[in-house]
Amino acid sequence: MTQQAEKVGVVIVGHVDHGKSTLIGRLLHDTDSLMDGKLKEVQESCKRRNVPFEWSFLLDAFQAERDQAVTIDTTQIWFKSKKRPYVIIDAPGHREFLKNMISGAAFADAAILVVDAAEGVREQTKRHAYLLHLLGLKQVVVAINKMDAAGYNEKRFNDVKAEITAYLSGIDVVPRAILPIAAREGDNIAKKSDKMPWHKGLSLLEQLDAFSPAQPPVEKPLRFPVQDVYRFDERRIIVGRITSGVVRKGDVLTFSPSNRTATVVSIEKWNAPHEILSAQAGESVGITLDQPIYAARGDVASHADKTPMLTHDFRGNIFWLGKEPLRAGKRYKIKLATAEATVTVQSIDRVIDTGDLTRTEKDFVSANEMAMVTFHSRETIALDPFADNHETGRAVIIENQDVVGGGILNMDGLADLRLQRQAAQENLHAVDHLLTAGDRALRNGHRGMVAWLTGLSGAGKSTLAMRVEGALHAKGMQTYVLDGDNVRRGLNADLGFSAKDRSENIRRVGEVAALMADAGLIVITAFISPFVADRRSARAAAGEGFHEIHVKADLSTCEKRDPKGLYKKARSGKIAEFTGITSPYEPPETPELVVDTGGHDVDECVGMIVDHILKHARISAARNPQSARAES
Amino acid sequence: MQDHLDELESKTIYILREAYNRIKPLGMLWSIGKDSTALLWCIRKAFYGRVPFPMIQLDTGMEEDEVYAFRDQLVKDWGFELKIEQCPPEEQMDQTLPPATRAAARKTEGLKNLLAREKYKGVIVGIRRDEQSMRAKERVFSPRRFDGTWDYKDQPAEFWDQYKTDFPEDTHVRIHPILHWREIDIWRYTQRENIPIVPLYLARNGMRFRSLGEKNITFPIKSNASTIEEIIAELETTKTSERAGRSMDSETEDSFERLRQSGYM
Ligand SMILES: Nc1nc2c(ncn2[C@@H]2O[C@H](COP(=O)(O)OP(=O)(O)O)[C@@H](O)[C@H]2O)c(=O)[nH]1
Numbered sequence: 066m067t068q069q070a071e072k073v074g075v076v077i078v079g080h081v082d083h084g085k086s087t088l089i090g091r092l093l094h095d096t097d098s099l100m101d102g103k104l105k106e107v108q109e110s111c112k113r114r115n116v117p118f119e120w121s122f123l124l125d126a127f128q129a130e131r132d133q134a135v136t137i138d139t140t141q142i143w144f145k146s147k148k149r150p151y152v153i154i155d156a157p158g159h160r161e162f163l164k165n166m167i168s169g170a171a172f173a174d175a176a177i178l179v180v181d182a183a184e185g186v187r188e189q190t191k192r193h194a195y196l197l198h199l200l201g202l203k204q205v206v207v208a209i210n211k212m213d214a215a216g217y218n219e220k221r222f223n224d225v226k227a228e229i230t231a232y233l234s235g236i237d238v239v240p241r242a243i244l245p246i247a248a249r250e251g252d253n254i255a256k257k258s259d260k261m262p263w264h265k266g267l268s269l270l271e272q273l274d275a276f277s278p279a280q281p282p283v284e285k286p287l288r289f290p291v292q293d294v295y296r297f298d299e300r301r302i303i304v305g306r307i308t309s310g311v312v313r314k315g316d317v318l319t320f321s322p323s324n325r326t327a328t329v330v331s332i333e334k335w336n337a338p339h340e341i342l343s344a345q346a347g348e349s350v351g352i353t354l355d356q357p358i359y360a361a362r363g364d365v366a367s368h369a370d371k372t373p374m375l376t377h378d379f380r381g382n383i384f385w386l387g388k389e390p391l392r393a394g395k396r397y398k399i400k401l402a403t404a405e406a407t408v409t410v411q412s413i414d415r416v417i418d419t420g421d422l423t424r425t426e427k428d429f430v431s432a433n434e435m436a437m438v439t440f441h442s443r444e445t446i447a448l449d450p451f452a453d454n455h456e457t458g459r460a461v462i463i464e465n466q467d468v469v470g471g472g473i474l475n476m477d478g479l480a481d482l483r484l485q486r487q488a489a490q491e492n493l494h495a496v497d498h499l500l501t502a503g504d505r506a507l508r509n510g511h512r513g514m515v516a517w518l519t520g521l522s523g524a525g526k527s528t529l530a531m532r533v534e535g536a537l538h539a540k541g542m543q544t545y546v547l548d549g550d551n552v553r554r555g556l557n558a559d560l561g562f563s564a565k566d567r568s569e570n571i572r573r574v575g576e577v578a579a580l581m582a583d584a585g586l587i588v589i590t591a592f593i594s595p596f597v598a599d600r601r602s603a604r605a606a607a608g609e610g611f612h613e614i615h616v617k618a619d620l621s622t623c624e625k626r627d628p629k630g631l632y633k634k635a636r637s638g639k640i641a642e643f644t645g646i647t648s649p650y651e652p653p654e655t656p657e658l659v660v661d662t663g664g665h666d667v668d669e670c671v672g673m674i675v676d677h678i679l680k681h682a683r684i685s686a687a688r689n690p691q692s693a694r695a696e697s
Numbered sequence: 698m699q700d701h702l703d704e705l706e707s708k709t710i711y712i713l714r715e716a717y718n719r720i721k722p723l724g725m726l727w728s729i730g731k732d733s734t735a736l737l738w739c740i741r742k743a744f745y746g747r748v749p750f751p752m753i754q755l756d757t758g759m760e761e762d763e764v765y766a767f768r769d770q771l772v773k774d775w776g777f778e779l780k781i782e783q784c785p786p787e788e789q790m791d792q793t794l795p796p797a798t799r800a801a802a803r804k805t806e807g808l809k810n811l812l813a814r815e816k817y818k819g820v821i822v823g824i825r826r827d828e829q830s831m832r833a834k835e836r837v838f839s840p841r842r843f844d845g846t847w848d849y850k851d852q853p854a855e856f857w858d859q860y861k862t863d864f865p866e867d868t869h870v871r872i873h874p875i876l877h878w879r880e881i882d883i884w885r886y887t888q889r890e891n892i893p894i895v896p897l898y899l900a901r902n903g904m905r906f907r908s909l910g911e912k913n914i915t916f917p918i919k920s921n922a923s924t925i926e927e928i929i930a931e932l933e934t935t936k937t938s939e940r941a942g943r944s945m946d947s948e949t950e951d952s953f954e955r956l957r958q959s960g961y962m
Binding site for chain 2: 297
């Protein structure tokens with residue numbers, strides 16, 4: 066098998082009419098990528114219709130011919146130099162095509178920015194250059210076109226070169242070369258032109274050949290965003306695609322944001338001919354660990370000495386595609402590698418006019434605008450500044466299920482929570498316990514675990530918790546119920562009902578429940594705990610023994626039950642931020658168990674929970690974690 | 698170092714794992730051809746030898762005998778769940794479509810029936826961007842309205858490996874994990890991984906199938922390529938299209954466009 070040279074994806078951008086399509090037509094012709102006779106055919110048809118020939122007609126001709134030419138289509142155009150294949154990702158110059166341009170340009174390895182020698186730098190020249198900056202494209206060549214119309218004049222070239230250089234340096238784009246070309250005439254396209262002997266550099270194609278396919282960042286610190294956890298057999302395989310760096314068998318990994326560590330026992334690929342000792346950026350792999358630490362989709366694994374930052378606050382340099390403007394104070398969902406989080410726009414620091422790079426003070430960002438925005442997230446987020454690591458330093462913004470924007474992130478002037486936490490823990494030394502969890506389980510006849518009930522007020526959590534505890538106790542198990550009554554009185558007496566205090570309430574309950582489970586108890590908690598983030602940290606505290614049980618009932622059912630008259634009060638405005646009425650309930654996405662108290666009577670629900678707990682807490686029972694996932 | 702094929706495979710595995718994590722229930726259209734069989738192989742890689750969702754064949758009863766034999770053998774050898782959906786007869790199709798396109802439309806209808814019955818939220822399809830220019834406009838995660846129609850002029854933005862995985866109730870999503878592969882990549886991969894293929898792809902008596910469709914609408918091309926190696930060599934020089942042997946594509950300018958808009962693969 067002949068090893069083909071790797072392809073390079075090229076995006077061609079620039080102001081309308083500066084010659085992008087002409088350049089593509091010319092590149093196809095000069096690299097002999099056209100079908101035989103094509104050029105002649107188009108030229109003759111122009112003559113017949115009495116219109117001047119344009120190189121860009123070749124593209125239209127391809128489209129009409131579509132399937133006749135295998136390699137050509139409307140959005141990807143293939144051609145070959147002597148060195149390697151190229152694919153041009155066509156990016157139309159109209160403003161409203163920003164969405165398509167980004168969808169295409171995000172896959173490019175290199176960019177050609179075309180500037181008309183006569184017109185110089187124009188609005189779209191700047192806008193597109195700015196996008197190249199946001200997309201992190203480093204291999205950029207500027208082609209100053211239509212040099213024929215400028216008399217192949219060196220001074221004119223230098224003037225335009227100075228103009229574009231000034232703009233680019235303001236946005237941190239350093240072009241690899243700035244070349245004089247005449248696309249229509251074929252000057253300095255596939256070979257050096259004798260019309261501009263003063264140009265000592267390469268031709269455009271030679272310059273492209275000097276680029277390389279964007280390499281996955283192997284030399285950067287390891288980032289392995291967890292995509293999923295599989296338990297198809299006895300192995301628990303944590304899968305994902307390594308976005309940077311290298312992971313090796315035996316490495317100690319830190320999972321962020323939970324900050325738990327474990328050692329890589331194996332790197333797993335199906336049908337691999339031999340044992341895999343390492344895997345690197347770009348590879349989709351799986352790993353198994355020496356300890357059953359809690360790790361889930363959205364976590365990022367790294368080496369302990371080179372971790373991502375942890376934060377609730379971060380800045381984004383964003384582009385906006387949404388029909389509705391982005392507004393300060395509004396909530397959005399973001400996706401960052403495999404993590405998702407709900408964020409609030411804390412402030413719009415400036416809206417950037419890509420024309421003169423001036424900043425305007427506005428409290429909204431409209432479609433096609435770019436801005437600097439500060440976000441606040443309820444959950445702790447693990448990220449890298451984009452300047453350090455691209456894949457874990459950028460996020461897309463989602464509204465109503467649609468991607469409405471994207472941006473590159475930075476932490477300028479903001480604190481890394483990890484450093485703060487480390488400082489706080491510096492003086493704490495974990496004492497090694499001589500007794501293991503196994504010893505305690507043997508004594509009790511069952512493992513410790515946390516059965517975390519979550520659901521709306523009135524869904525039946527407390528009733529179920531008490532009944533379940535009674536049933537387990539009768540079977541000789543060590544149990545305890547944590548609920549608002551016994552926790553608010555002492556441990557959390559200092560907390561009120563503000564959003565912050567409610568979150569802290571749950572955090573403490575999570576930690577206490579984890580300690581009790583560690584001590585060998587079966588802990589049943591009964592808190593509304595409406596937010597995914599809070600439950601997630603409770604899960605992180607307890608690790609593998611954490612079972613989220615969604616006690617489910619419709620809002621209307623709960624409101625009808627209203628055992629404590631709370632809904633009535635909330636409806637009349639006497640209670641602020643009441644879950645389900647004036648504050649959201651975020652249902653669990655993958656709870657270990659769902660009990661529908663609207664559809665089953667209390668005895669049935671108690672039975673389901675007791676069965677579930679028995680199955681997972683009994684030491685004799687064979688563990689089959691797959692079945693722990695709820696079906697619904 | 699990852700080579701070109703490793704890279705394509707890693708990306709495909711990533712997409713498959715995204716689909717499996719985010720979208721339920723899931724099924725895959727397995728045409729039994731080289732592309733979807735290579736994709737099926739990637740599924741086994743992604744899920745450690747398992748195929749955790751059903752393979753679906755939209756059957757018109759018009760495939761070549763070798764195709765059915767190959768299908769049954771592979772199900773036996775690899776042990777996965779296969780669902781066979783019988784497509785409605787040609788008489789029920791839109792009669793304004795040209796005849797061969799009409800035959801292909803049977804699959805669209807079969808798919809609609811299947812979706813209405815089984816309520817799949819995600820359907821994995823092994824199409825590639827280089828096959829046909831309408832397919833070039835596709836996204837990896839491509840939402841369809843419940844009647845299967847595709848609005849190719851207003852598609853979700855898709856970049857940085859972030860895919861649209863949340864949808865309103867009445868939509869489902871087509872997932873295209875090998876959109877970024879080319880025909881020659883499929884062959885190189887099939888060769889490297891030793892993936893079985895329907896023997897009709899290899900030349901007999903100077904003819905072979907480059908693309909497999911129903912008997913009545915797909916025809917073999919002239920070729921002496923009787924091994925995968927020779928197919929690869931042939932592809933390195935050819936300038937004609939893969940689907941040239943499919944009559945529906947050349948019937949009228951917009952046949953394929955109409956088919957796809959109404960929900961064809
Ligand atoms: N004089 C001259 N005209 C050119 C050159 N390249 C392109 N043009 C003309 O500029 C016009 C716009 O070119 P086109 O490729 O359609 O621009 P696009 O909008 O950037 O794709 C056409 O009339 C071209 O013939 C060149 O090198 N010299």
